[in-house]
Amino acid sequence: MKKKTTIYDIAKELNITVSTVSRALSGFPAISDATKKAVIETAKKLNYSPNRLASALKSGKTHIIGVIVPSVQAHFFASIIHSIEEGLKDSGYRIILYQSNESLENEINGVRTLLEAQVDGIMASLSLETEDVSHFAEIVKQNKPLVLFDRVNPVLKVPTVTLDDFGAGYLATQHLIDQGYKKIAFITTIHQIKIFNDRLKGYKAALEENNLPILEEHIIYGGLSIKDGRFGAGKLMRCTEKPDAIIAGDDFTALGAIKKLKEIDATPPQIGVIGFANEAFSAYITPNLSTIDQHANQMGSECAKMFLKMIAQENPYQNIDHVVLNPTVVERQSTDKLPC
Amino acid sequence: MKKKTTIYDIAKELNITVSTVSRALSGFPAISDATKKAVIETAKKLNYSPNRLASALKSGKTHIIGVIVPSVQAHFFASIIHSIEEGLKDSGYRIILYQSNESLENEINGVRTLLEAQVDGIMASLSLETEDVSHFAEIVKQNKPLVLFDRVNPVLKVPTVTLDDFGAGYLATQHLIDQGYKKIAFITTIHQIKIFNDRLKGYKAALEENNLPILEEHIIYGGLSIKDGRFGAGKLMRCTEKPDAIIAGDDFTALGAIKKLKEIDATPPQIGVIGFANEAFSAYITPNLSTIDQHANQMGSECAKMFLKMIAQENPYQNIDHVVLNPTVVERQSTDKLPC
DNA sequence: GTGAAAGCGCTAACAT
DNA sequence: ATGTTAGCGCTTTCAC
Numbered sequence: 089m090k091k092k093t094t095i096y097d098i099a100k101e102l103n104i105t106v107s108t109v110s111r112a113l114s115g116f117p118a119i120s121d122a123t124k125k126a127v128i129e130t131a132k133k134l135n136y137s138p139n140r141l142a143s144a145l146k147s148g149k150t151h152i153i154g155v156i157v158p159s160v161q162a163h164f165f166a167s168i169i170h171s172i173e174e175g176l177k178d179s180g181y182r183i184i185l186y187q188s189n190e191s192l193e194n195e196i197n198g199v200r201t202l203l204e205a206q207v208d209g210i211m212a213s214l215s216l217e218t219e220d221v222s223h224f225a226e227i228v229k230q231n232k233p234l235v236l237f238d239r240v241n242p243v244l245k246v247p248t249v250t251l252d253d254f255g256a257g258y259l260a261t262q263h264l265i266d267q268g269y270k271k272i273a274f275i276t277t278i279h280q281i282k283i284f285n286d287r288l289k290g291y292k293a294a295l296e297e298n299n300l301p302i303l304e305e306h307i308i309y310g311g312l313s314i315k316d317g318r319f320g321a322g323k324l325m326r327c328t329e330k331p332d333a334i335i336a337g338d339d340f341t342a343l344g345a346i347k348k349l350k351e352i353d354a355t356p357p358q359i360g361v362i363g364f365a366n367e368a369f370s371a372y373i374t375p376n377l378s379t380i381d382q383h384a385n386q387m388g389s390e391c392a393k394m395f396l397k398m399i400a401q402e403n404p405y406q407n408i409d410h411v412v413l414n415p416t417v418v419e420r421q422s423t424d425k426l427p428c
Numbered sequence: 429m430k431k432k433t434t435i436y437d438i439a440k441e442l443n444i445t446v447s448t449v450s451r452a453l454s455g456f457p458a459i460s461d462a463t464k465k466a467v468i469e470t471a472k473k474l475n476y477s478p479n480r481l482a483s484a485l486k487s488g489k490t491h492i493i494g495v496i497v498p499s500v501q502a503h504f505f506a507s508i509i510h511s512i513e514e515g516l517k518d519s520g521y522r523i524i525l526y527q528s529n530e531s532l533e534n535e536i537n538g539v540r541t542l543l544e545a546q547v548d549g550i551m552a553s554l555s556l557e558t559e560d561v562s563h564f565a566e567i568v569k570q571n572k573p574l575v576l577f578d579r580v581n582p583v584l585k586v587p588t589v590t591l592d593d594f595g596a597g598y599l600a601t602q603h604l605i606d607q608g609y610k611k612i613a614f615i616t617t618i619h620q621i622k623i624f625n626d627r628l629k630g631y632k633a634a635l636e637e638n639n640l641p642i643l644e645e646h647i648i649y650g651g652l653s654i655k656d657g658r659f660g661a662g663k664l665m666r667c668t669e670k671p672d673a674i675i676a677g678d679d680f681t682a683l684g685a686i687k688k689l690k691e692i693d694a695t696p697p698q699i700g701v702i703g704f705a706n707e708a709f710s711a712y713i714t715p716n717l718s719t720i721d722q723h724a725n726q727m728g729s730e731c732a733k734m735f736l737k738m739i740a741q742e743n744p745y746q747n748i749d750h751v752v753l754n755p756t757v758v759e760r761q762s763t764d765k766l767p768c
Numbered sequence: 769g770t771g772a773a774a775g776c777g778c779t780a781a782c783a784t
Numbered sequence: 785a786t787g788t789t790a791g792c793g794c795t796t797t798c799a800c
Binding site for chain 2: 185
Binding site for chain 3: 092106139
């Protein structure tokens, strides 16, 4: 197998030096048009392809950024990745992907691996297991941009892009109240994650403002999945004070709740159900699922924008921005309460 | 900002040379246990983190492989990526992601970018626009593993992992016939993609074997999306010979068809509908969508396995395997024909 | 078992 | 406008 052509080959061919070739190729201004043209032609002729590795080793910039998400199989994260890539493409940055699968250990490995790969920065959304975030400190210490999105942790003094989660919880609750529901339950995760705690606070605030009681038996702490949704709904329906509506931690959990409610003849909107995330399926199940849109694509492009801004500064952390997106309600059948 | 520690710092600290440090760190056998231990301890003490870039430049191995897919937003591809990463993780390979967004131009850029990043190999599924595949030739020329999956092209003499698409088309058709449907239509893409052509062939073969006529007006060539599904179903229902079942190119198209059929009071399974891919929503729409499962996760792990096998050989292309997975029918309500 | 030294392909002072 | 040269951090052949 013949060796790959390098700038040395081009230089030899044209009887000039590598520095000239390097300059011609990288659009350095003080280079004669003639040499530039000759270099580019010869490069094409010899089928030259730059070795970004060598350039990265020398310059300290790989133009690759690491993205850590729980799993690309969740549509929400897939959408975010999609729009991060989109937002970064024009500036020549590429993404290297790492999935934590909701495991802290994987997340720690991810940070290490990405740093060893000399990425120019990292974007991450925390795993459900992640409470201690010290493994992210090294990124900041190296003065490389770290942007946290969606599942963030305030202990880390870094820029973030999040949804207004308090607002989201409030909005979901207020929507149900506006529709005429009065005894609203809440299914959430047992993990101490800021965004889920915030939503719970929003829920409680909305109830209070509307002079509705907050019942502890109406708050279910468990997992988030179709199975957990079934289980949670079942448990709620056996309460002494049976709720007339359920807010589920995500659309999958909401789906499970709906399935259970259908079985016991309490099909929504008889009992109202609303989820979070606006997953692909939510518009198409029966009844259609009302949900809080988390604006994944917008979140992704904000992350990209934030990163580009940080990288342009000599000190990426000179001012730490927090972009907060506004949640919106997607009203569908599952909360369309019939007049009594 | 203090400089990062390198093996030179470790060497200096211990009064040995870098070669010894390098050997100790990389598990070279002929190294005394004492030095090895000292090196590892000092590395930890100095907070050493290897620069994989330098090592890659020297060794020619980045341990990064590029993956090109149309879009991670499609659940099918997200699942494949998930299991590729899973299957590769233990052997220390990482994934760098590139999305073509169904554009040939992006795909060409992707190949170039990944090669410039010196990836150790590439896995790809072709964009809908891709008919000419010459941009992939360079990968093979560099003797780097290229594995094509799902959307492949036989012009490229490389290993592939695919579904038996002829079988999938046949299976979908035979399933409908078994259920009692007799006038079966087919919505597919206008693009000349092998897998879609193969499915069409399978469809025709099944009809022939069952002595059913193949009607050109029952084959709709268009796009694949919810919108296209609505459109296709509408067109089919205006045929002179109205079909009693529809095979749609993917689950989204099937979903569109179902929506249209519900509107015109021909709700499945009255008119049967089956899709491809077993998307996340398919089990939860009403009626539940029957579909052909394409075994995304299995496909991903086969890709990983194939890659590892190729990389282990001195010549990755010494024998070119083609793994073909068997499609399976997921029977749900949308094809559950009622007795007449 | 360890050391010396060359070099992977490129960039960027510094020089002319 | 172009050439010279010294590395970036690591691996690896060849010594001893």
